[in-house]
Structures are given as structure tokens and as C-alpha cells.
Amino acid sequence: MIYPLLAQLVQMTVILTLSPLLIGLVRKVKSRLQRRRGSSLIQPYRDLRRLLGKEAVVAENASWLFRIAPYFVFASTWVAAALIPTFSANLMFSWSGDLIAITALLGSARFALALAGMDVGTSFGGLGSSREMMIASLAEPAMLMIVFSVALIAGSTELSTIAGYMLNGQVGLRVSLAMALAALLIVAVAENGRIPVDNPATHLELTMVHEAMVLEYSGRHLAMIELAASLQLMLYLSMVACIFLPIGMAGNANEPLRDAVGFFAWLAKMAAGGMALGVAETIVAKMRVFRVPNFLGAALMLGLLGVLLLFVSRGM
């Protein structure tokens, strides 16, 4: 009882504290690849501190919703992230929400953020919300299709069960899983607003999506949102790792040693993932907003194809 609770608390803290580092890592990798020195790995932490220290400038006609939204966004993302097994599947509350619930929690966060983007009543805010919801309207079903594929193979939508199933090695190579992985990567890129779907570094009016939504935010509100964004990135990477590469993850037993192994394995996976993302973002160009639906549509189709294959034949 106590042990899983501890594991849960550790998980929540770790994922929260390490997520800005992941952002820092991605930025660093990108800079190096662009032959720049780039900012320090811990620059995101500094940014957060700076933002927290500043007074919040709120637009004159912003409502209560504008001020609540950052907290809600952050909280939902954090809860979702807490449900993902990172180093251990032995989490106290992992059963309180399965993969579908995690997807939906992220949806709630996005819902709040999109509303906040429209609250002030500027054209950019609306633009960002509109595009974000359009992307989500394709990414979310694609994500659910991925969930379906995985759940049909593992016979469960619980992430801990899935991870356990994947760990015991009887899965083998499957077409549907490959499709799900490809789709998940696309969805992860889109949901986190990374290149080629969105560019977190841009403030060019016609191309921004996420940044347009949060344009009016400043100070601690912006800090919350930035933190939520980095949490989300880590969440997705952990999810990929948990489903497709659960090597090293601790099982259900209360063994601190295995948990430690799992923790370092997870760190390594995150590092690798962050670097891969940095590389990928460097070599790919951002696409036009109206090309994005095709990109995500491909993910949706891949996911659906995977599920169909599973319905037709269990062996696929």
C-alpha cells in the first residue's frame, strides 16, 4: 500500500521536475546541429523562474476563465502524466484512468486552453484555437485508434497491464503495432506542436498555432502553460517508451532495486527520445497549416488500418 503510493508520488514529482530539462535537451540538440552553441540545458528552468517572478499582465477584457485556464491545463496534464508508468508499472492510482482517460484528460486541457485563446477576443487567439481544435479533431481519433490497436493486442486499456504484456516478450513483431507506432509518432508531434506541424519557436503570425493561443498570457500564467507543454512532451515520450519499449521497467512487485534500474532505463529512453526529436526537427521543414490534415489523416488511417487488421486476424 505504502510502496505503490510512494512510487506514485516519486513518479509525479520526477516527471514534473524533469520535463523542462527535456525541452532544454531538445533545444540544445537542435542548436548544436545548427552549429550554434545554444542556451544551457537548464535554460527552461530559468525561464520558468523569470516568468514566475514577473507580474501577470492580463488583457482588459479577460474573464475569470482566462485566469483559471492555465491552472486547469496544468493540473489535467499533470494528472494524465501521473497515470503513465515511467519507471515502474506499480503505481498506486494507475487504475483510476486508462489510456483512453489519459487521452481525454489531455483533451480537457486542450479544451480549456482553446477557450482561453478565445477569451480576450483577438484575432490571433481565435486563429490559434481554431487551428488547434482542427488538429486535435484528427489527432485525437488517431490517438484513440492507436489505443485500440494496443488494447486489442494486450487485451486491456490499462497502461500498466499493456506494459506488462509487452514486457513478457510474447508479442513479437506485428504489422498492426508498427502502424500504431508510426501513427503515435505523428500524433505526438502534432499534439506537442513540434515541427513539422507547428513550430514552438515561431511568432510568425500565419504559421503559429499553439503560440497564437497563448499570445495574451504572461507571468505566472504563461509559466503554467509552458510547464504543462513540457509535461505533455514528456508524457508522450514516456507513453511511447512504455508501450513500445518497456525494457527495464519494473513490474508489480515492491522491489526498490528494480525500480532504480527502471528509473535509469527511463532516463536513457527520454534522453534518446529528446535527441531523436531534436534531430528530426532539424532535418524536416514546417508544413503549411492546410497540409497538416493530410499528415494527421495518414496517422488516423494507419491507426484504423491497424485496428482493422486486428479485428480480421489476431495474429497481425
Added chain:
Amino acid sequence: MPDPVTGILLTPIIAAAILVALPGYRLGAALNMLASFAALVFALTLLWDRPPTTQYLLVDDLNIVFVLLNCFVGFTTSSFSASYIGHEIQIGKLSLTNIRFYHAMYQIMLFGMNLALLANNIGLMWVAVELATLTTVMMVGLYRTAEALEAAWKYFILGSVGIALALFGTILVYLAARPVVGEGIDAMIWTNLFHAAPDFDSSLLNIAFVFLLLGYGTKVGLAPLHAWLPDAHAEGPTPISAVLSGLLLNVALYALLRFKVLLAANPNAIAPGPLMIGMGLLSLIFAAFMLYRRRDIKRMFAYSSIEHMGIIVFAFGMAGPLGNFAGLLQMTMHSLTKSGIFFCVGHIAQVKGSQKIADMGGLTASHPVLGWGLVAGMAAIAGLPPFGVFSSEFLVVSSTFVREPVLALLLVFGLLVAFGALLLRVTSVAFGPVIGPVGRVHASYIPMFAHFSLVLMAGIWLPPPLVTWFQHVAALLG
């Protein structure tokens, strides 16, 4: 107290004789109502005092319903007519000379119809139907406008041809019966015919039925023999429209049913069902489409009568206990509802000074009673609950689908198409902006309410005696 049958038949004759001599409008209208009421009372006594069958007259389960209905609608229409015609005289649309013989004719018409219903002799029945036709022709032409005369003329010519065909059919029935029943009057008495029908020559009976179907079918208003009906309804005074739809069509239908029973009793004869089903469906679907382009409200409801006659004939054609029951119920409900609607429409037309649908609008706002009355009538005639037509259409459609799915689909299609047209027009009349004069009209709403409440009651609860009759008759009809 005389024998009820004699009372039913004699009262109108005596009343007509007095009314011919009676000057003035008010007195005539009052006497007209009184006589109709007396007939109704006599008809009610039939319920417990059923006189014996004679060579000429007969009261049985089948016609007692018709007679009661006839006398009831005859009475309510006479009271509606009193206020309606009074208003027409007031505004000068009718002069006293126009209506000199109106009330007398009305009584003779009632006499003709009651005689046709009570006749136990197919020849007498034919004569009575002709009498009723002739009197209604005169009434249709009452306004003496070019349109009214033309409608009367059309009615007259088509009716005459129909009646001639029916006579030919009657002669053929006699010929079929003669070898079995014997020469003379015996071979025309319905009760004899019914008992001897199994031995009749089936081929003669077949041909006879074709002629009777077309002959009386013209009176019923079945397509393609219907052409007289819309004009006669639209151009005649509204009480006559109510009587035509509510009674005359029924009388012709009754005649048709009598002969159908004969055919059903003969094992070798053709099944009358398919013929009736075919004509019924044709009438229903044809009338349903015709409803769309109607711009005259009375003409529209006339087409709706054709539609309903189609459904009724269809139901009797489908036969079986459910089909026949439904047919009888539908017929009764249609009489009450349609005449009620005509009462309502008559007042509306008087308020607006026009029968054109385009001249009416927003009635529920300007005249709530008339407007909602029309809406209720529309709902009732379209077979929506809580009105009685719903029960009969329920039985017709559901019992047909098991036996003949395609026919049921056609039936449903026709019902929907017809409803689409009716609803379209009634919506524009009852709702939307108010169009036309908004003055009050001195009108008696009682007949309309009486009809609609009966229909409403029948939709919720059917009196057990009525059900028993209907079931007997349904069994008789095969």
C-alpha cells in the same frame, strides 16, 4: 308512437310537404331542424325496437349504423345550415327565391338516403339513390352562378351515367337470382338474395358486380369516376358539401357493400377484393397528389373525401375481420369528421368572404375557435390521435402489412403524400400572419364541436354496442 322505420321515412316526407308551402326562412329552418331531429329520435329508437323485415324494408346490423349516422349528421347539418344559410341571406349571396325549396329538398334528400339504406329491395334502393342524387344536384346548383350550375351539370351527367350502369348491374343481379329464387319481386329482395347467393350463376354475378362497382363507385367518388365530386363540394352551399361527403358517399358505399356480400357468399364468383383494393388505392394515391395544387379550401377537402373513400374501399377490399372492422370504423369516423370540417370551413369561408386558401391566414390568432377547430379537424382526418380515424387507419395499415406488404407500403405512401398536402394548406390557413377580414361571424359552433367530440371519444373509447355491431357486420362482409 309509430314504427321507427315508418317514422324515419314519413317524417321527412311530411316535413317536405309542409316546407314546400311554408314561406319565410326562419320558420323553415326551424321546422327543418325539428323534422331532422324527429328522424334522429326515430332512428335512436331503432336501437331497442328493431321492426321485422318486410319485402321492401329491412333493418339489420349493417344498415342500422348507417341510418343512425345518417340521421345524426342530417340533424347536425340542418342546425348548421340554419345559421349558415341565414348568414348567406343576410349578406345577400342568396335570395329568398333561391332557397324557396331548399328545406323541402333537404328533407327529400334525407328521405332518399334513408330509403336507400332501409330498402330490402335492390330496385327500391336504386330508385332511392337516384332520388337522393337528383335532389343533391338541385342543391349544388343553389347559388345559380356559372360555376355552381356547371358543377351541378357535371354532377348530373356523370351521376346519371353512373346510375344507369348501376341499374344495369341491378338487372343482372335479378337475372342471376331469377332461376334460383323465382320470378318477380322475390328475386330482388335482399334477404332472399343473400340466402340464395351461393347458387347464383357466378358469371352473371361477376358482370353485375363490375357494373355495380362502377355505377355506385361513381357516387362513392372513386377515381377515375370521381370528377363530379370536387366541383359539387366546392360550388354547392357548405351544408350540402357536408351532407355529400358525410352521407351520400356512404349511402353509395353501403349499396356497394350489400352487393359485395352477395359476391362473397358465392364461392365461384370472382373475389371482389382485388377490384376494390385496386380502385381504393388508385383513389387514395390519385387524390393525395391532387391535394397539392388545390387553391380552394372546400375543393381540397373534397379531394380528401376521395382519398378517404379510397382507404375505406381498400379496407373492405382487404376484408377479414380487421379489414372490415377498420373499413366500417373509418367510414363512420370520416362522415363525422369530414362534415365537422365542412362546418368549420363554411364559417371560415364566410368570415373571409372567400373560399380561396390564399385569402386566409393566421386563423388561430384571429379566430381561435375556428382556427384550432380546423387544426383539430385536420389532425382527425389525417388519422392522428386522439381522434377516431387513427384507430381505423391503425387497423388497416397494420393488418395489411402482414398479408400484402407491397399494398401496405403503397397505402402508407398515399397517406403520407396526402397528409403532406393537407398539412401544408392547413398550416398556411391556421398559422402565420393574419390574412383577410377579421370580423366575427354569427355562427353556431355546436354542430362542429358535437362532431369533433364524438370523433374524439371514438378515438379513445368505442362504445361496446357499436363494437358488437361492427364485428357482426365485419363477419357478414366476409
Added chain:
Amino acid sequence: MTFMSPHGLAFDIAHMLAGLLVLVSFMMLYQLRLLALLHVLGLHAFVLALSVAWQAHIQDAPHLYITAGMALAFKAILIPWALRRMVFQMGLHREIETVGGIGITMLAGIALVALSLQVMLPVTANADPVAREDIALALSVVLIGLLIMVTRQNAISQVVGFMSLENGINLAATGARGMPLVVEITVAFSILIAFIVVGVFLFRIRERFDTIDISELDRVRGGQM
């Protein structure tokens, strides 16, 4: 004389008269001129009167003589005369406008006769063979009468068609041995015809319609619109 026919001379004469009526019906179909048509109508009624009288004789039913007499007086003489007067008074076209040529209507008439015979054929022998053939002929007359009504555009010729139809029915009614109410029915019918003629006349008197061509009458119909 039974060798001439299985039913005896009396029936043969009845048949002959009925056949004659069909023939006269064909003459009506053939007529293109109004006055001649009226003459043929008189002839038609005359043949009917003969036939009815003969039936009265062989059935020993004296009341049928009334019908015969009425047919003679009313339909063979009075009504053709009245119609003739109307034709003159109203200055009608003497030509009859037909739908389809005379040839086609004649062919149609023949087809109708064939149809009536065919329809009556299955009537079993026990249902009185005489009546069967009589009725077949009467049916032909009725159908031809209707055909005239349908193919002639002129109101008077339509009246004529209706009368010939009615003559066919009278033939059938009187041919049905022992049928009651025949006289009453023929009287009722005569009243009907009188109504029609008076109706035609009424329209004329009121001078609402220039001609009594019914298609003109139809043109003034209002109310539908």
C-alpha cells in the same frame, strides 16, 4: 315452328328486335349530321318500343305495354322533336364533331359488341339462354351508347348517346322475365332524361353559354384556381 330455333319463334323475334337495336346503334355511330342522328334516335326508340311490346306479349305482362308506349311517345317522338327544335332555335352546327374518325368508332363499336358477347359467354346455360343473349345484345347497346357519349363533342349528340344507353338498359330490364318495378324504373329514367333535356334548355334560356357545346361549358369553370 320449333324447327326454326330451339327456343321457338317468339324468342327469335325478340332476338331479332334486339339485334335490330344494335344495328340502329351502329347507324347512330355512323351519323355525322345532327338532324339525321335525331331521326335515327327516333328509330332506335321505335325499335325499342317494338321490342318491349313484343316482350309484353310473350311474357304476358301487360304493364310492359306502358313502357312500350312511353318509349314510343316520349323517346321516339317527343324528345327527338324537342331536340330538333333546339337545334333550329339555337342555330347549332349541323355537323357533329367527333373524336377519331367514323371508321375508328365503328371498329370500336364492333369490338365492344364482341366484348359483350365474350363477357356473356361463360354465363351457364341454366341461367336462361334467352336472357343471356338478350343481355349480351343489351350490353352492346349500352356500351355503344357510352361510346357515342364519349366520342361526340356536341351536347345534343351526347344526350342522344345517353338515350341510347338507356334504351339498352330498358331492353335488358324488359327482357328479364318477371322483373318487378320495370315500369317505375323506366319512368324514373324518363324523368332523368327530361331533366337533362331541360337542363340543356335551361342553359340556353339563361344565355350564359353561346353554345351548349360542353367544352365551352367547361371553359368557364372557376373555383379550382
Added chain:
Amino acid sequence: MMPIAWVIPCLLLLSAAGIVTARSAFGRVLVYGGCLLICTALGIGGFTALTAANQHLQLPVGLPWIGSNLRLDALAGFFLILIGLGGGGASLFALGYARHEEHPQRVLPFYPAFLAGMILVVLADDAFTFLFAWELMSLSSWALVMAHHREEANARAGYVYLIMATFSGLTLLLAFGLLAGDLGNYGFDSIRNNPPTADVAGVVMLVALVGAGSKAGLVPLHVWLPLAHPAAPSHVSALMSGVMTKVAVYGFIRIVFDLVGPTQWWAGTVVLAVGGITAVIGVLQALMERDLKRLLAYSTVENIGIVFIGLGLSLAFRANNLGAGAALALTAALFHALNHTTFKSLLFFGAGAVLHATGQRNMETLGGLIHRMKVTPFVFLIGCIAISGLPPLNGFASEWLTFQAVLLRPEFPQWGLKLIIPVDGALLALAAALASCCFVRAYGICFLGRPRSDAAAQARETDPWSLAAMILFATLCLLTGIIPGAVIDTLAPVARDLTGARMPVQLGDAWQTIVPIAASRSSYNGLLVFAFIVISILITVVTIHRLSAHGVRRAPPWDCGFPDPTPLSQYSAASFEQPIRRVFGTVLFRSKEIVDMPAPGDNRPAGIVRTIRDPVWDGIYRPLAATIGWIAGKSDLLAYLTIRSYLSFVFAALVVLLIALTIWQ
């Protein structure tokens, strides 16, 4: 005996009272207050009926030889709860809202009758009573739709509505005809005792799907719904969308699950296909709608699609003798139906409050209401989150259950089910995602931003009765969202009656987790998720306020430095939907954007025109109407012929019949 049946005469009495007292304030209080009390009683009665033995009642009315039969079983009980809930809420709302009604005499008499019709449908135990009530429900709601009859659009809405309702009634009549057989055994008991053969059962299922579906709003039979629901006064809209569509669902369940008995597997396929298409089409149309109430109506179509997906899954499981799966899917469907009643009523109340505050339904004229109204924006937001299927509210719980049913078992022996179930899963996911997009747009445009018209700028909060109703439903959305186990357990008797199985008991769990099949398979705990979110928000707020600067400065919006003088420069509803329209609308709705650029020298402003074609209207209803019009036009020529032509009809009929006779002989 059945005490609950007394509510029907009571409601009819209220109807009568409504006619008499329509014009006075007393009438309003009497009718709506009475309805509120009756609905409360109804809800309680329905709840007790879930577990109690079936009650029967036979009345000597209706069809003479079978009488009018009523039966109260678990299924009826559940739907009575639904009616009681929706009706009670609407009555509560109307106590305040109806004060602004211009024509109370057109609403008051029909409102209780409408409720009575719905209740009677649910209680009916023979075909006649069922259809009688069904049509009564249609007719009285039609009268309510026609309450504001002077608007031309409403007249059209009423027209289309009643035609489709009659179509639905007649179609169900056909289904009952098949079930009752030749002898007219219309009682449901005798139908249950003589179940139809498999082929007949299939036909009945199809016919019932068309009949009940056209009342529930299945694509392509949904066209009346977005016209009629918004046309009625808002509390009636809530009742129509929230409750009446559920009664239609009830009709389908009663016929297909109860009366017909086991169906073949393809029945499930058909229902699944229709449900999936309905869900997506409905939400896409909602996304492109600018009228707030019509948007809600289209969203009803979507939710009905989701309910039917659940029902289709249940049929599929039942055809394969998988009782547990059938129970799960049916529970999911009924749960979603209940949820839809709560949040759709709430949203329609909100729309009513907005309509009352601004007089506007067109979203393009709204905006900024969150500043001018205090409570409505908050509860409306809860409704939006719930209907978007987002945790921790109730919409998510039922959609989650449906997903679990989809994932339950891929090994169906039938190829049709193998293909349709995953596709339906995808369609459901797509619908859910689009729904949240749709309600971000709806909420964002109406309540957020700056007012786009004077009316919106001068909006005021609505009355306390209305607010009470909205708060009630918002609370319910939250409660059923965080303790879904209670609802699932409540539904267990219903599922047991209809599928022979039930879901595991949920409320026994200490943490109130819901476990549809087994804990290792899937579980969800709304309570914990809710608690976690609340706790993390609190933690964050506390921490942040410890750590950070407290200052808040109000300043003009930044907006990338663009000066922004007019609210018209905000994103509008049309611009918000534009990306979605481009993605989904170009093929399906043939949407086009035409830039209207004036020639040089022309002072006219440039503009952009968007056109959207409704494929269902274009593909089915317009051609149908045109065909009927064409035939009507052609047959109309027959009304103007000469007497001679009519005579020739008689003649032709005679000759044809004689020829037919000769041939026959």
C-alpha cells in the same frame, strides 16, 4: 395496479387548466409547478420500478378487444426517470423562463399533454396504446413548435416535423403489423409469447430502425430535428432534444430488444453503420451551424448516433450469445442517453437564457456574455465540457463505456461485424473530437471575446428559476461523471431484463472505480480523476502564490501589437470553423468559399461568401419533394378536363374491367 399511471390524467387536467388560465400568471405557475411536482413523482416512481416487480394495468379504452394495456418494468422505469428528470428540469426552468413568453396560450395547454404523451409511450404495453401515445407526443410537440408561428421558418419547421413524425408513426405501425400477425394480437404480451421468425424479426428490426430512427434523428431521417427543436420555446426545445429523442430510443429498444427477440448478426451491423454515420454527420453539421439552438439540435443528432452505436454493439453481442458484452453495450447506450438528457437540457436552458438576455440565436451577433452574465456562462461551460466527452464529467464516462464495448471482443465470426466495429470505433472517436471542437467554438463565440452586437453588450443575467434548473443539471453532470458506478448499477435490472446478463456490481468498490469487465482489463475512476485535478489545482495555486509575484496588471490586449478597434476583427463562428470545413466539408458538404472582390473603382466592400450544401437534403428530400410536386402538377391537369373526357374515363374503366373479367374467366 399502477399508481404511477395517475400522472397521465393529472397532466391532462393540467392541459385543460392551461387552456382556461393561459393568459394569467397563475396559469403559468399552476401548469409548470404542477408539471414539476408530477415529474418529481414520476422520477421517484420510475426509480422504485427498477427493482420492483412488473406492474400491469388494463384500461377499458383503446382498441375494444384488447383494451389499453400499461406495464411498468425496469426499462420503462428507467425511461420514466429520464422523463421525470428532463421534464422536471424543463418545468423548473419554465417557471421563470416562461414569464417572457408572448403567447402562453399556445404553450401551456400543450406542454403537459406533450409530457403525458411521452409517459404513455413508455408505459404502453400494446401496439395501439403505444402508437396512440407516440403520435400524441408528436402532435402536441408540433403544436409547441408552432407556438411562434408567425416566423416563416417555424411554419416550415413544423411542417417538416409533423410529416416526419407521421412517417415515423406509420413506419412503426408497419412493424407492429408484422409483429401482431394476421389476427391482430396487438398486446405486447402476446407478441412476446409468439416471437416472429428470424426473417420477420430482421424486417421488423429494419422497419423499427426507420420508424424510431426518424423520431430519434438518425441520418438521413434527421432533417426535421434541427428545424423543429430550435423553433419551440427553449424549455420545450430542451424537452424535445433531451427527452423526446430518448423516448424514440426507448421505442427502438422496446421493439427490437424486448418484442422481437434475438436478431441475426446483420441487424447489429446495420444499426452500427447508421449510428456511426449519424454521429459524425451530426457533429459536422453542428460545427458549421451559426444558430446556437440549431447547433445544439445537430449535436443531439450526434449523440443519438452514439447511443445507437451502443445499441448496435449490444445487438451484435446478443446475436453471438455474449450476454456480458450485450449488457455492457446496452448499459453504455442507456447511460449516454441519460447523460445526454442532462447536458443537452442544460445547454438548451443556457441557450434560452442567452436568447432571453440578448434576443439573439445567431452566434455571430453574440460574444462577451461571460462578463455580463454571472452564473449562466459557468454552468453552460460545464455542459460544454460534459457534452464534449471530457473527463471528469459524465459525457466521458458513457463514451468510455462505449469504447470498452467496442474493444471488448474482436473475434466475431461474421465479417460484417469484424469490419464495422473498428470503423465505428474510429467514427465515435472522430465524433467525440469534433464535438469538443464544436463546443469550443460555440462557447468561445457566444460567451468569450467581445460582444459583436449591442444586444450582446447589454445582456443581463436570467431569472433565478432558470438558474436553479441549470445549476441542478450542472450538478448532475458532475455527479454522474464522478460516480458513474451508481448509474451503471441502476441500469443493471434493465440490462438483465433485455440481455439476460448484467455488468458487474460497481458500487462495492471502495474507491468507486468502474470496472466493466475485469480490473486488469480496464477501469476508470471519475471520482479520483476529479479529486486529482482539484488537488493539483489547489497545490499549484498555493505553490505559485507562494513562489511568484502577485501583481496582476490590466492592459490592452497585446495581439502581436496590432491595434484592434472593433470587435468585428475577432474570430467569428464562420472563421473558426473554416479549417474544419476545408478538411471535412469540401467533399461531404460541397462547401465553397467565394471571394467577392469589387472591380477597381467600385466602393463596395469586398466580402467572402461561404456556401454549404446539405447532402441529405440535396440527395433525398429535395428530389423527393420535386418528384411529388411534378406528379402533383401533372395529375393536376386532370382537374380541368371536359365532361366528355371524364365520361371517357368511366367508359375506359368499364371496358378495362370487362376485358379483365373475360381474361379472368
